[in-house]
Amino acid sequence: MSTRNIQVTLASRPVGWVKESDLKIVESDIPKPGPGQVLVRNLWLSLDPYMRGRMNDVRSYAESVKIGGVMVGGTVGEVVESNNPSFKSGDHVLGYYGWQLYGISDGRELQKVDSKAAPLSAYLGVLGMPGLTAWFGLIDIGAPKAGETGVVSAAAGAVGSVVGQIAKIKGCRAVGIAGGKAKCDHVVKDLGFDACVDYKAGNLAGDLSAATPKGIDIYFENVGGDVLEAVAMRLNPFARIPLCGLISQYNEVRPRGLNNLVLLLINRVKLQGFIVSDYMDRAAPALAELSKWVAEGKIKYRETIAEGIENAPRAFIGMLKGANVGKQLVKLA
Amino acid sequence: MSTRNIQVTLASRPVGWVKESDLKIVESDIPKPGPGQVLVRNLWLSLDPYMRGRMNDVRSYAESVKIGGVMVGGTVGEVVESNNPSFKSGDHVLGYYGWQLYGISDGRELQKVDSKAAPLSAYLGVLGMPGLTAWFGLIDIGAPKAGETGVVSAAAGAVGSVVGQIAKIKGCRAVGIAGGKAKCDHVVKDLGFDACVDYKAGNLAGDLSAATPKGIDIYFENVGGDVLEAVAMRLNPFARIPLCGLISQYNEVRPRGLNNLVLLLINRVKLQGFIVSDYMDRAAPALAELSKWVAEGKIKYRETIAEGIENAPRAFIGMLKGANVGKQLVKLA
Numbered sequence: 001m002s003t004r005n006i007q008v009t010l011a012s013r014p015v016g017w018v019k020e021s022d023l024k025i026v027e028s029d030i031p032k033p034g035p036g037q038v039l040v041r042n043l044w045l046s047l048d049p050y051m052r053g054r055m056n057d058v059r060s061y062a063e064s065v066k067i068g069g070v071m072v073g074g075t076v077g078e079v080v081e082s083n084n085p086s087f088k089s090g091d092h093v094l095g096y097y098g099w100q101l102y103g104i105s106d107g108r109e110l111q112k113v114d115s116k117a118a119p120l121s122a123y124l125g126v127l128g129m130p131g132l133t134a135w136f137g138l139i140d141i142g143a144p145k146a147g148e149t150g151v152v153s154a155a156a157g158a159v160g161s162v163v164g165q166i167a168k169i170k171g172c173r174a175v176g177i178a179g180g181k182a183k184c185d186h187v188v189k190d191l192g193f194d195a196c197v198d199y200k201a202g203n204l205a206g207d208l209s210a211a212t213p214k215g216i217d218i219y220f221e222n223v224g225g226d227v228l229e230a231v232a233m234r235l236n237p238f239a240r241i242p243l244c245g246l247i248s249q250y251n252e253v254r255p256r257g258l259n260n261l262v263l264l265l266i267n268r269v270k271l272q273g274f275i276v277s278d279y280m281d282r283a284a285p286a287l288a289e290l291s292k293w294v295a296e297g298k299i300k301y302r303e304t305i306a307e308g309i310e311n312a313p314r315a316f317i318g319m320l321k322g323a324n325v326g327k328q329l330v331k332l333a
Numbered sequence: 334m335s336t337r338n339i340q341v342t343l344a345s346r347p348v349g350w351v352k353e354s355d356l357k358i359v360e361s362d363i364p365k366p367g368p369g370q371v372l373v374r375n376l377w378l379s380l381d382p383y384m385r386g387r388m389n390d391v392r393s394y395a396e397s398v399k400i401g402g403v404m405v406g407g408t409v410g411e412v413v414e415s416n417n418p419s420f421k422s423g424d425h426v427l428g429y430y431g432w433q434l435y436g437i438s439d440g441r442e443l444q445k446v447d448s449k450a451a452p453l454s455a456y457l458g459v460l461g462m463p464g465l466t467a468w469f470g471l472i473d474i475g476a477p478k479a480g481e482t483g484v485v486s487a488a489a490g491a492v493g494s495v496v497g498q499i500a501k502i503k504g505c506r507a508v509g510i511a512g513g514k515a516k517c518d519h520v521v522k523d524l525g526f527d528a529c530v531d532y533k534a535g536n537l538a539g540d541l542s543a544a545t546p547k548g549i550d551i552y553f554e555n556v557g558g559d560v561l562e563a564v565a566m567r568l569n570p571f572a573r574i575p576l577c578g579l580i581s582q583y584n585e586v587r588p589r590g591l592n593n594l595v596l597l598l599i600n601r602v603k604l605q606g607f608i609v610s611d612y613m614d615r616a617a618p619a620l621a622e623l624s625k626w627v628a629e630g631k632i633k634y635r636e637t638i639a640e641g642i643e644n645a646p647r648a649f650i651g652m653l654k655g656a657n658v659g660k661q662l663v664k665l666a
Binding site for chain 2: 245256264270274
């Protein structure tokens with residue numbers, strides 16, 4: 001166990017692609033919990049695409065990370081010292097301590113999690129923010145009906161993998177879009193999607209047509225760019241597009257959107273941006289359903305694990321480039 | 334009264350901007366109504382932006398006009414001969430006979446209109462398809478709440494002018510976007526919008542900011558292109574965009590959409606394409622409300638009238654370029 005706190009801070013705001021030098025590894029003392037406070041040793045750090053947005057200095061739904069500030073992020077850890085009657089040493093908690101080995105807080109934003117019900121890391125993935133993102137985006141905005149075709153980009157990722165499996169549970173044809181044969185094989189063979197289109201194979205439009213013979217009723221959007229443009233050509237009347245992410249554009253200095261907007265008009269398509277944190281008042285029943293599906297084997301998940309906080313910057317950059325399969329985590333201890 | 338039918342047909346599919354030579358004026362005999370049929374002399378022809386789409390040979394919600402076919406369009410006319418017990422000579426009817434002086438049909442799609450309740454031309458404008466387009470787009474998708482800011486592009490047009498006035502009735506700040514000082518003056522002084530931004534004045538982003546000090550909650554989209562890009566920068570969280578038209582793009586060989594799609598994501602914006610014909614089962618109560626507002630002077634309207642069917646092509650091209658104020662009509666008789 002480290003006797004020092006190690007943190008990753010934002011050294012400079014990236015222009016275009018994130019470089020390792022935009023992030024800095026710093027050491028400090030382990031903080032001492034004051035009255036009412038809890039000290040947590042983080043065991044797992046979640047790496048997620050939204051973090052790229054927090055590195056920019058623009059108005060958004062959440063504050064930017066300041067230069068010199070600790071990078072934000074979800075964590076699962078163990079209480080090591082508590083001056084708060086709600087927590088005791090050894091409790092496992094889901095928190096938002098960011099990229100660091102230790103975190104301190106008054107406990108208000110901490111949630112206890114049960115390491116017997118699921119592996120701790122699952123609370124950062126299928127039973128956490130990514131799983132809820134899939135659930136609310138697909139079910140609330142996508143409104144899947146049996147017999148429809150649902151397509152999801154970044155299908156091998158933490159969110160996309162859950163989206164397609166929920167679509168299957170709801171009786172839809174589930175089609176993934178992912179980069180490379182290995183990811184596509186995983187999506188179809190391990191996760192049970194009906195088809196997966198490899199956007200790197202050079203025939204996106206044709207392959208997507210073949211995979212969606214009845215057109216597309218729901219497109220769960222994680223990536224944007226060329227993929228969105230190709231999907232737009234296959235949209236059915238009254239299609240829904242939950243707009244969850246645009247990872248292909250986060251590192252572009254001049255982002256692209258959707259040129260063929262007229263297709264949304266003539267097909268009466270609804271495109272709706274959403275952020276999972278807006279749905280937290282309904283998280284409990286959604287998590288209960290996700291937990292049940294995982295327990296029943298209807299939702300499977302995979303993790304890509306980087307070892308040690310020193311490797312978090314490289315793993316994060318890799319994730320932005322699509323190097324991960326499933327949930328990208330950093331094992332901190 | 335013409336003793337011949339005069340029609341405007343599609344001579345060639347335009348590439349980019351419509352040219353007068355893409356349309357052809359042809360003469361033919363006045364058709365004879367068969368059993369159960371009605372012959373109507375058209376008095377007014379509606380010219381609308383959607384017609385540009387019908388000139389293209391692409392999959393859409395409605396069939397393309399065939400080469401050599403009569404251009405489609407809404408008409409108001411007078412029954413001159415009827416073999417259908419539902420109609421008699423002298424009845425005024427709203428129909429969809431297209432760009433021609435006479436039309437014949439079995440009467441199923443005809444609706445009688447009352448020339449005493451409103452001028453006949455109004456049934457092609459504020460009390461017709463454009464008025465209903467404004468009503469359903471703003472109220473159903475825009476869901477205006479008192480105190481919000483609603484912005485509409487093509488604000489001096491047949492749809493936009495009604496959108497802003499309904500927004501005012503619903504207690505919103507109504508802001509128009511239009512091309513040129515004359516249109517903007519009309520929108521503010523005659524129609525009662527709170528402000529109007531002249532997108533041709535060279536300071537779209539700055540003028541739009543000044544006109545929307547509390548941001549934008551509803552953007553009723555008629556034009557696309559630069560205007561949409563500028564509006565996106567002012568959208569508030571949970572804004573709604575009824576996507577009604579993209580007139581700035583209809584004549585572009587390579588259309589542009591919205592580059593800054595990430596703004597819809599971080600602000601959780603709903604953008605929804607719609608077509609008024611999907612709402613016809615609810616037209617009656619909407620029309621009743623529009624009629625009441627017109628009668629009470631809460632909704633005002635203006636018309637731009639071309640005289641004679643021979644001038645329809647020029648008037649149509651003019652409308653696509655924004656030459657009209659209010660509803661563009663052709664007076665046929």
